[in-house]
Amino acid sequence: MTAQAPPAVAVPAPRPAEEPTRLDRYRTFTQAVLAKCAGDPGARSALRSGVGKNLDSVPRMHQVIAHLVPQNAPDDTQRAYYAVAAMIAEQARRAPAAAGADDTAPAEEITEPVKSAETDPTGQDSKPGGGRDYGTSLGASFALAVVRSLGHERRMRRGTAESRLNLLCKQGVPGVHRHLPASIRYLRSLDVPVDWARLLQDLIGWQRDSGRITRRWLQDFYRRLLEEERRLRDQGDRQEPEISDGA
Numbered sequence: 001m002t003a004q005a006p007p008a009v010a011v012p013a014p015r016p017a018e019e020p021t022r023l024d025r026y027r028t029f030t031q032a033v034l035a036k037c038a039g040d041p042g043a044r045s046a047l048r049s050g051v052g053k054n055l056d057s058v059p060r061m062h063q064v065i066a067h068l069v070p071q072n073a074p075d076d077t078q079r080a081y082y083a084v085a086a087m088i089a090e091q092a093r094r095a096p097a098a099a100g101a102d103d104t105a106p107a108e109e110i111t112e113p114v115k116s117a118e119t120d121p122t123g124q125d126s127k128p129g130g131g132r133d134y135g136t137s138l139g140a141s142f143a144l145a146v147v148r149s150l151g152h153e154r155r156m157r158r159g160t161a162e163s164r165l166n167l168l169c170k171q172g173v174p175g176v177h178r179h180l181p182a183s184i185r186y187l188r189s190l191d192v193p194v195d196w197a198r199l200l201q202d203l204i205g206w207q208r209d210s211g212r213i214t215r216r217w218l219q220d221f222y223r224r225l226l227e228e229e230r231r232l233r234d235q236g237d238r239q240e241p242e243i244s245d246g247a
Contacts, residue, residue, distance in 0.1 A: 026197035037092035047089030080203035135198030139217030143224030169214035
């Protein structure tokens with residue numbers, strides 16, 4: 001009897017090692033905006049004119065970033081791109097320092113639109129090797145505003161941070177766009193880092209997934225505060241002088 005050959009098994013094509021994640025694509029957009037703001041005062045002014053406004057009230061912005069926004073994207077998605085670009089322009093320094101965690105590093109200007117990837121219901125980004133890259137949430141930024149001290153004269157009171165963060169978490173799409181610029185302005189006045197790409201991702205997903213997004217904001221906020229409390233407690237324990245038993 002002739003032996004039958006085993007059925008062929010389909011092997012999935014390997015994923016390119018450098019395939020960009022959704023968050024990577026958002027970072028490409030924010031880098032382009034930062035580069036434009038750093039090199040073109042007129043463009044920076046045009047983008048800044050859109051802070052807190054809706055899509056139909058920002059005619060000056062279109063010439064600067066319309067080509068970077070995914071074509072045929074829903075209005076909520078487009079509004080997120082425009083809102084983040086406007087806030088970046090409002091906070092962009094005229095002479096940016098070396099890129100750090102607070103702002104996305106300026107890059108060469110891009111002319112291709114960011115590929116739309118707003119259909120992932122999980123809101124997560126896969127990285128090569130199976131890890132996840134969530135960026136830094138706004139909740140973590142608010143926590144940093146409360147706990148940072150060395151080299152910074154001003155901090156945000158914990159109660160103020162909680163009030164502002166909880167106010168944002170209770171908003172629908174119009175409300176979060178209305179209240180967010182003031183909070184970002186406050187954070188940046190304290191030199192607190194803002195992950196623009198992560199903020200863009202969260203705003204894009206707000207309509208569909210605000211519950212999960214705000215849960216993560218609040219979790220990141222309180223976890224960071226707890227870490228600081230533990231650090232200070234451990235530091236106090238180490239500095240406590242030893243008590244002699246006497247002669």
